[in-house]
Amino acid sequence: xxxxxxxxxxxxxxxxxxxxxxxxxxxxxxxxxxxxxxxxxxxxxxxxxxxxxxxxxxxxxxxxxxxxxxxxxxxxxxxxxxxxxxxxxxxxxxxxxxxxxxxxxxxxxxxxxxxxxxxxxxxxxxxxxxxxxxxxxxxxxxxxxxxxxxxxxxxxxxxxxxxxxxxxxxxxxxxxxxxxxxxxxxxxxxxxxxxxxxxxxxxxxxxxxxxxxxxxxxxxxxxxxxxxxxxxxxxxxxxxxxxxxxxxxxxxxxxxxxxxxxxxxxxxxxxxxxxxxxxxxxxxxxxxxxxxxxxxxxxxxxxxxxxxxxxxxxxxxxxxxxxxxxxxxxxxxxxxxxxxxxxxxxxxxxxxxxxxxxxxxxxxxxxxxxxxxxxxxxxxxxxxxxxxxxxxxxxxxxxxxxxxxxxxxxxxxxxxxxxxxxxxxxxxxxxxxxxxxxxxxxxxxxxxxxxxxxxxxxxxxxxxxxxxxxxxxxxxxxxxxxxxxxxxxxxxxxxxxxxxxxxxxxxxxxxxxxxxxxxxxxxxxxxxxxxxxxxxxxxxxxxxxxxxxxxxxxxxxxxxxxxxxxxxxxxxxxxxxxxxxxxxxxxxxxxxxxxxxxxxxxxxxxxxxxxxxxxxxxxxxxxxxxxxxxxxxxxxxxxxxxxxxxxxxxxxxxxxxxxxxxxxxxxxxxxxxxxxxxxxxxxxxxxxxxxxxxxxxxxxxxxxxxxxxxxxxxxxxxxxxxxxxxxxxxxxxxxxxxxxxxxxxxxxxxxxxxxxxxxxxxxxxxxxxxxxxxxxxxxxxxxxxxxxxxxxxxxxxxxxxxxxxxxxxxxxxxxxxxxxxxxxxxxxxxxxxxxxxxxxxxxxxxxxxxxxxxxxxxxxxxxxxxxxxxxxxxxxxxxxxxxxxxxxxxxxxxxxxxxxxxxxxxxxxxx
Ligand code: SF4
Numbered sequence: 019x020x021x022x023x024x025x026x027x028x029x030x031x032x033x034x035x036x037x038x039x040x041x042x043x044x045x046x047x048x049x050x051x052x053x054x055x056x057x058x059x060x061x062x063x064x065x066x067x068x069x070x071x072x073x074x075x076x077x078x079x080x081x082x083x084x085x086x087x088x089x090x091x092x093x094x095x096x097x098x099x100x101x102x103x104x105x106x107x108x109x110x111x112x113x114x115x116x117x118x119x120x121x122x123x124x125x126x127x128x129x130x131x132x133x134x135x136x137x138x139x140x141x142x143x144x145x146x147x148x149x150x151x152x153x154x155x156x157x158x159x160x161x162x163x164x165x166x167x168x169x170x171x172x173x174x175x176x177x178x179x180x181x182x183x184x185x186x187x188x189x190x191x192x193x194x195x196x197x198x199x200x201x202x203x204x205x206x207x208x209x210x211x212x213x214x215x216x217x218x219x220x221x222x223x224x225x226x227x228x229x230x231x232x233x234x235x236x237x238x239x240x241x242x243x244x245x246x247x248x249x250x251x252x253x254x255x256x257x258x259x260x261x262x263x264x265x266x267x268x269x270x271x272x273x274x275x276x277x278x279x280x281x282x283x284x285x286x287x288x289x290x291x292x293x294x295x296x297x298x299x300x301x302x303x304x305x306x307x308x309x310x311x312x313x314x315x316x317x318x319x320x321x322x323x324x325x326x327x328x329x330x331x332x333x334x335x336x337x338x339x340x341x342x343x344x345x346x347x348x349x350x351x352x353x354x355x356x357x358x359x360x361x362x363x364x365x366x367x368x369x370x371x372x373x374x375x376x377x378x379x380x381x382x383x384x385x386x387x388x389x390x391x392x393x394x395x396x397x398x399x400x401x402x403x404x405x406x407x408x409x410x411x412x413x414x415x416x417x418x419x420x421x422x423x424x425x426x427x428x429x430x431x432x433x434x435x436x437x438x439x440x441x442x443x444x445x446x447x448x449x450x451x452x453x454x455x456x457x458x459x460x461x462x463x464x465x466x467x468x469x470x471x472x473x474x475x476x477x478x479x480x481x482x483x484x485x486x487x488x489x490x491x492x493x494x495x496x497x498x499x500x501x502x503x504x505x506x507x508x509x510x511x512x513x514x515x516x517x518x519x520x521x522x523x524x525x526x527x528x529x530x531x532x533x534x535x536x537x538x539x540x541x542x543x544x545x546x547x548x549x550x551x552x553x554x555x556x557x558x559x560x561x562x563x564x565x566x567x568x569x570x571x572x573x574x575x576x577x578x579x580x581x582x583x584x585x586x587x588x589x590x591x592x593x594x595x596x597x598x599x600x601x602x603x604x605x606x607x608x609x610x611x612x613x614x615x616x617x618x619x620x621x622x623x624x625x626x627x628x629x630x631x632x633x634x635x636x637x638x639x640x641x642x643x644x645x646x647x648x649x650x651x652x653x654x655x656x657x658x659x660x661x662x663x664x665x666x667x668x669x670x671x672x673x674x675x676x677x678x679x680x681x682x683x684x685x686x687x688x689x690x691x692x693x694x695x696x697x698x699x700x701x702x703x704x705x706x707x708x709x710x711x712x713x714x715x716x717x718x719x720x721x722x723x724x725x726x727x728x729x730x731x732x733x734x735x736x737x738x739x740x741x742x743x744x745x746x747x748x749x750x751x752x753x754x755x756x757x758x759x760x761x762x763x764x765x766x767x768x769x770x771x772x773x774x775x776x777x778x779x780x781x782x783x784x785x786x787x788x789x790x791x792x793x794x795x796x797x798x799x800x801x802x803x804x805x806x807x808x809x810x811x812x813x814x815x816x817x818x819x820x821x822x823x824x825x826x827x828x829x830x831x832x833x834x835x836x837x838x839x840x841x842x843x844x845x846x847x848x849x850x851x852x853x854x855x856x857x858x859x860x861x862x863x864x865x866x867x868x869x870x871x872x873x874x875x876x877x878x879x880x881x882x883x884x885x886x887x888x889x890x891x892x893x894x895x896x897x898x899x900x901x902x903x904x905x906x907x908x909x910x911x912x913x914x915x916x917x918x919x920x921x922x923x924x925x926x927x928x929x
Pocket of ligand 1: 313314315316317372376377378379380382383384385388389390391
């Protein structure tokens with residue numbers, strides 16, 4: 019079977035290292051020998067960065083099966099493990115770790131055989147791509163080239179292959195319509211399926227949700243419903259029933275905004291039930307994300323034509339293969355495998371998206387095929403738009419797509435609204451942000467990568483037609499020279515700033531180092547100090563920086579006015595594409611002007627009285643002791659104020675819903691965190707408890723004898739708990755340092771027990787893929803930061819134990835201190851912790867057949883937080899030994915009843 023494949027293979031894990039020679043003989047080797055072998059001959063392996071880490075040889079390279087898979091099956095889902103690969107290729111998985119290296123050779127052969135099959139569905143484009151990859155010395159190019167036959171006719175180049183979007187007339191405003199309760203119930207029954215059990219809670223929920231579609235009583239006063247629906251109610255179908263009825267009757271779109279990828283995928287599945295016909299579904303349901311998520315074809319073309327070199331160029335070619343088969347061109351969370359970019363150490367990924375607003379719109383040769391434009395246009399005609407909180411807010415705040423403004427909005431995972439608004443409406447005058455504006459105005463300083471061009475090139479026609487506009491561009495370019503340039507971070511650290519903004523950042527940095535008292539739990543991470551008691555040199559630096567910013571803002575505002583004038587005037591040369599380009603330029607211009615105005619008002623406040631609506635501070639961003647940004651931050655004390663103004667009030671109907679909307683507290687939490695308190699009328703409130711029997715299905719255990727600060731004890735507890743549960747454990751940490759220490763102490767022991775363990779911030783794998791791997795193997799465990807509590811959705815028994823290393827106290831940073839003071843001190847902290855506990859607990863029981871334990875390794879866990887858990891959940895304090903015995907006995911019972919982790923897990927539900 020492996021005849022002809024002359025390469026050996028290598029597999030490394032915490033359990034050992036094995037090689038399998040070209041003759042098919044496998045043996046265990048030591049690290050030193052393995053490193054010598056791979057340095058001599060390229061080996062077949064799976065995930066070179068991960069293998070390199072296991073070997074202690076970070077530069078490991080070879081014939082990576084993941085790269086070959088991405089070439090042969092672009093846009094296809096695969097869990098990047100030996101078992102995942104076996105399933106994707108319909109092969110038997112290796113029976114033991116010792117057999118994995120041999121399996122890699124078999125898998126390589128199977129993949130390469132595909133190249134010769136007549137039914138290979140992803141053949142088009144492969145030959146041309148292989149030629150380019152050969153020139154780039156891609157390790158697989160030689161063998162791939164031998165197997166691939168040259169096509170009889172020239173292949174269509176990616177850019178001619180992609181379909182174009184069609185221009186459609188704007189959609190009329192929705193008609194006034196009311197959703198009838200009987201119709202809602204009938205629709206719900208249709209969506210849940212004939213024969214499904216009649217769930218009163220879900221029915222009540224759907225009827226309550228229908229209320230947001232009633233005609234609005236007054237402008238600025240949307241029908242607003244806050245709805246907490248316990249896990250298992252089926253709230254997705256509950257709101258989809260009235261939403262689909264309204265959109266059908268009124269001819270308008272309902273926007274459903276989510277926070278996690280898992281829910282977006284669930285919605286994608288559930289909405290199929292409304293439109294079972296695939297062609298109708300594609301028209302009626304559209305997934306929208308921020309433009310920075312999508313591949314920019316112009317950037318890709320540039321990368322393919324020499325803009326990228328070395329490994330980044332190989333990635334560009336694999337991305338081009340994917341783009342030709344992708345459903346929607348979404349690079350982050352779409353059908354581009356999350357693991358692909360990490361194989362290339364993220365080299366070049368960001369340069370392939372349109373992160374910096376440099377899109378030239380109709381001036382782009384790929385405009386009619388552009389993934390971003392396609393998604394935006396499709397959503398104008400769709401009935402259901404699945405978006406995310408950030409996109410909904412950014413569109414509203416920046417006045418984008420005014421004609422396509424959501425009027426009926428459902429915020430699912432509504433407990434995240436506050437945090438999403440907090441990031442969206444914050445201002446940050448920092449070196450990284452400022453250099454982006456400089457590049458946007460002037461163009462990049464170095465010419466090494468990309469087609470990025472400045473304003474003058476993008477608006478050449480404006481400049482040549484309109485003298486005043488041309489002068490404004492020149493002045494802006496001149497003024498932007500005052501912004502930080504390449505090497506700014508080093509210059510300010512060395513005390514040699516260039517220009518007034520770098521001089522200000524130099525002062526900021528010095529002040530932060532002088533005053534920081536954060537005693538960050540994770541040494542080596544962010545530093546900060548309050549923006550108060552500012553003196554001499556800083557005041558001077560602020561004045562000069564403000565002058566420089568003002569000098570840039572003025573010509574940009576003038577340029578915006580000139581473009582507006584041109585659009586109104588509509589000269590002969592301005593055809594539809596040119597007009598679209600002008601409108602695009604105007605939108606990104608006003609975004610930059612808003613940013614600069616925000617910075618100016620931030621600077622104006624320095625040395626003056628504080629604005630009670632905002633919290634301002636100085637910061638240095640660091641990761642593992644390395645600085646990467648310095649600046650001044652401003653956040654809203656209550657970020658739901660701007661959300662209410664720009665998103666909620668202009669809408670006609672808004673539903674904010676979640677399983678934990680009240681965060682284990684009362685309705686006042688839900689009203690405050692959703693912004694409903696800022697409306698002039700009271701929102702409707704609805705609540706329905708989970709149908710699960712928590713008294714039988716779950717238990718909270720507070721371990722009383724693992725002492726705080728005892729790292730050996732903490733690591734030992736994690737190891738024993740994972741063993742007792744037979745894996746299937748999600749370990750949550752509040753500090754990265756402790757996560758790493760625990761992982762380092764237990765990884766080998768876990769390997770000996772045959773229980774795979776993965777960790778965020780340790781394994782060179784993106785978080786989404788880590789979660790995929792965890793979900794895919796019921797014996798696997800995953801350690802992550804506390805933030806992972808919402809991103810893991812493990813069906814069945816893949817997640818049966820959550821272990822929290824301590825009470826998830828909020829980080830006592832400046833922003834938190836200010837909100838705590840305004841929000842009632844301890845009561846404010848308790849609300850946050852309860853919400854976090856409720857979310858983490860909610861991971862365990864996802865269906866009526868799930869069982870699980872929630873363990874907190876913190877003897878001092880306060881009883882007042884018990885209300886975070888659903889009513890009826892047993893909560894007990896006990897020593898570790900007792901907890902282990904209980905978890906072990908539970909596992910033995912479920913094994914005996916046939917609900918063993920390995921047998922009850924459904925493999926057919928990828929991601
Ligand atoms: S239209 Fe803009 S985003 Fe789309 S491919 Fe062209 S430059 Fe990129």
